[in-house]
Amino acid sequence: MISSSVGLGGANQPKVVAYIQKLLNNYIESRAIYVFRFLKIDGKCGPNTISCIKEFQSHIVGLAYPDGRIDSNGRTIKALENYASPQKQRVYEFSLGMQPYLAFTNREGISSPSKSSTANNAKAVVTDDPRKLMTRAAVAEAYGSISANKVWAKKSTYLKMFKIPELIANDENYAWINVYDPKKRKVSKIWCHEAMHPFLETALKNLKKQGLLGDLKEFGGSHAIRSTRGATKWSAHSWALAIDINMTGNGLGETPSMSKEFVKCFTDAGFFWGGNYSRKDGMHFTIAGFDKPSSS
Numbered sequence: 681m682i683s684s685s686v687g688l689g690g691a692n693q694p695k696v697v698a699y700i701q702k703l704l705n706n707y708i709e710s711r712a713i714y715v716f717r718f719l720k721i722d723g724k725c726g727p728n729t730i731s732c733i734k735e736f737q738s739h740i741v742g743l744a745y746p747d748g749r750i751d752s753n754g755r756t757i758k759a760l761e762n763y764a765s766p767q768k769q770r771v772y773e774f775s776l777g778m779q780p781y782l783a784f785t786n787r788e789g790i791s792s793p794s795k796s797s798t799a800n801n802a803k804a805v806v807t808d809d810p811r812k813l814m815t816r817a818a819v820a821e822a823y824g825s826i827s828a829n830k831v832w833a834k835k836s837t838y839l840k841m842f843k844i845p846e847l848i849a850n851d852e853n854y855a856w857i858n859v860y861d862p863k864k865r866k867v868s869k870i871w872c873h874e875a876m877h878p879f880l881e882t883a884l885k886n887l888k889k890q891g892l893l894g895d896l897k898e899f900g901g902s903h904a905i906r907s908t909r910g911a912t913k914w915s916a917h918s919w920a921l922a923i924d925i926n927m928t929g930n931g932l933g934e935t936p937s938m939s940k941e942f943v944k945c946f947t948d949a950g951f952f953w954g955g956n957y958s959r960k961d962g963m964h965f966t967i968a969g970f971d972k973p974s975s976s
């Protein structure tokens with residue numbers, strides 16, 4: 681509980697803001713996400729603090745429309761204060777240059793699939809066209825269920841490194857930055873499901889053809905075992921069947937800032953675009969049908 685509100689339109693008492701900034705820094709550390717630098721504990725509620733509040737509300741509290749404001753006894757402060765130690769909260773998530781770590785624990789509010797999960801005997805089937813898999817159950821059938829203990833994730837058969845084609849990587853306009861690992865600036869490889877490789881390759885070639893490689897700015901990861909943000913169903917990221925691109929200006933619930941032409945390079949390649957969801961998620965592209973806007 682805090683004595684007064686913090687964030688967008690909040691009272692923003694410096695002491696309270698500083699307290700929130702400390703809590704948010706725990707969160708940033710736990711997520712190993714470098715979209716946000718650590719916040720300066722200065723008691724000033726600036727744009728960085730507010731966007732981090734929104735991110736927390738979206739990812740952890742599960743608000744579809746994060747308002748960037750923490751009320752003195754609302755859901756956000758409860759979640760923030762209850763947020764366990766970074767180690768415990770880490771989701772299994774890796775990306776370029778990062779060692780995978782397996783410290784996943786179920787976050788509160790995420791329902792685990794039933795015990796009858798088929799993860800242990802999941803087949804490493806790759807369908808010809810994953811877009812035909814219209815339900816999560818169908819995806820699970822083909823790629824293995826996500827189980828609470830994440831057994832399947834250790835099976836390397838599911839994830840293969842996708843290498844950026846040379847003609848793309850060598851293009852002078854190509855500048856895709858990996859935000860997960862600031863040391864490895866340019867993206868040359870990404871971990872994703874092998875079923876996604878041909879789609880990704882086509883999308884990259886489309887971008888090159890259209891002269892839009894320069895618009896490819898940030899890579900936010902593909903594989904992350906987690907629920908759909910704001911919901912309890914598994915995200916396509918859990919199977920590495922989705923990819924996040926150009927997160928800045930294309931956040932969850934924001935009006936996407938990427939151009940139609942850019943998006944078309946991906947949708948022509950067979951991706952669904954999160955910007956078409958009722959709750960817009962402009963950064964998000966996925967090939968599995970279960971993320972289609974019409975799916976319930």
Ligand SMILES: [Zn+2]
Pocket residue numbers: 917922923924963964965
């Ligand atoms: Zn995504």
